[in-house]
Amino acid sequence: MSIKVVAFDADDTLWVNEPFFYETERKLCALLEDYLPHHTVSQELYRMQIQNLPLYGYGVKSFILSMIEMAMSVSEKTISLDVVEKIIGLGKEMLEKPIELLDDVEHVLHSLSGRYRLVVATKGDLLDQERKLKKSGLEHYFHHIEIMSEKREIDYRKLIKHLDIEPEEFVMIGNSLKSDVLPVLTMGGHGFHVPFHTTWAFEQIDHRIEHANFKEFTSLKEVLAHL
Amino acid sequence: MSIKVVAFDADDTLWVNEPFFYETERKLCALLEDYLPHHTVSQELYRMQIQNLPLYGYGVKSFILSMIEMAMSVSEKTISLDVVEKIIGLGKEMLEKPIELLDDVEHVLHSLSGRYRLVVATKGDLLDQERKLKKSGLEHYFHHIEIMSEKREIDYRKLIKHLDIEPEEFVMIGNSLKSDVLPVLTMGGHGFHVPFHTTWAFEQIDHRIEHANFKEFTSLKEVLAHL
Structure with a gap:
């Protein structure tokens, strides 16, 4: 060589890095547990991420948007805005995590x-x-x-x-x-x-x-x- | 030289480029006109963008997130999820605009x-x-x-x-x-x-x-x- x-x-x-995404995903599951079982949230989030990838690309901001879109979609827009606010908060936490x-x-x-x-x-x-x-x-x-x-x-x-x-x-x-x-x-x-x-x-x-x-x-x- | x-x-x-941001901002104003006069929407959106800039940086995804945060904030979380969905749709339109x-x-x-x-x-x-x-x-x-x-x-x-x-x-x-x-x-x-x-x-x-x-x-x- x-x-x-x-x-x-x-x-x-x-x-x-990846463990922080999983940690956030677990918190999202908890936010949505009145609507869906955890493994379905994970599946639906993954589906939304892959669907959005060509348009949004990689990274935390894309992840925040996919979480919001997925939460609205699986709840048929019955979640409260508190959930949207919390999702954005989770994303900001990720951006501010120490290394x-x-x-x-x-x-x-x-x-x-x-x-x-x-x-x-x-x-x-x-x-x-x-x-x-x-x-x-x-x-x-x-x-x-x-x-x-x-x-x-x-x-x-x-x-x-x-x-x-x-x-x-x-x-x-x-x-x-x-x-x-x-x-x-x-x-x-x-x-x-x-x-x-x-x-x-x-x-x-x-x-x-x-x-x-x-x-x-x-x-x-x-x-x-x-x- | x-x-x-x-x-x-x-x-x-x-x-x-910039006219597309203004066009989107005008559509956002229309979505929020039950809550705020247009010029206030513009001011609040600008304030939110500048506040988020160090964390989010420039670009359309940051703009989408700032629009959502600003709409929740000025409406004191009384907007419907339809508004959030429409904001995300406006952002996706921007990403798909022809040159x-x-x-x-x-x-x-x-x-x-x-x-x-x-x-x-x-x-x-x-x-x-x-x-x-x-x-x-x-x-x-x-x-x-x-x-x-x-x-x-x-x-x-x-x-x-x-x-x-x-x-x-x-x-x-x-x-x-x-x-x-x-x-x-x-x-x-x-x-x-x-x-x-x-x-x-x-x-x-x-x-x-x-x-x-x-x-x-x-x-x-x-x-x-x-x-």
Whole structure:
């Protein structure tokens, strides 16, 4: 491997994210329990998120809007405005959450910095992701931050063109096989998978990956043995 | 001038934007006319947008959330959920609007392309701005698209560092003196102002600009005489 750029996914790779969405979803279930059983709320919320994704994209503001739309829809507009107000409050709480770094993140970034150009490549809301990076205290490690509306092969091709490197000089480290690993392997780059205990259903894939440029780890610090 | 990069603001510089926000605001006023006179709705909406700006940032999703919050607040939560549903519908309409290019945009981009690196530098929502650029048919003219959470001097400094040029090699063309011109002049770049008939109150400034690197035009095609 002649790696020049090491790119990190952010949510659930550098810091905790998905559990906050689940926590909010549980609170939403409680708000709607007069209308629907919990598992139906979860299903309907997921359906609404996927339906809205092409129009709204990823991130907390989209999530707030989908929660409101879903609550109105399943209740046939019988919920009170207090519920809408509480949903918006839950969303604002998410935007204001402190950052919880995952294990070994500082150690790994410190070890790699100077030896590689380090990059953050993340989906989500522009302002929210910038704010999280700032709050994380990790900003100084990174040469470049790319907030992407999607993580498909074409988006990674734009990124490496922009970084002025070849695909084989690029490694992406992340918790999502679908977004962080597969499209990068297809492009000819390297994909390192560091699973997180919770993965959003939309990011899950149901087949095994076998590829010369693919590596799977159980914790982030294991990447150091390969870089 | 030894300009290398010509950067264009997008909304109300390349295509119509602010009038769609006003159109939506007028529809919101109609929805709320049982509660408040129109001018009060406008004032309260503006207040809510500015209050939410640090948390939500710019763009249509933020606007939808601010409209809902403002409607609940001014009605003391007496509006019906139909109003909330209609507000979300108004927002989705905005996201799906076709692009209306402003006069001379194609001609100006065509004339400048090949002679300068052309860049889009715009605030707003990541996915929405990418989508608008794609729908505009102008994407191929641009070497780089920068969607920014803010347009302060520090943000432009990051942009030119990223473009690997000096401030004096950069000209920004846009309709907002506050966002497109002043911070660029302060940095040492060039600012060309092409006013649009409608400017959001938040983007207005109340003093005249006098600066060697500042130029004011009445239409976009006039920039060609200076580039």
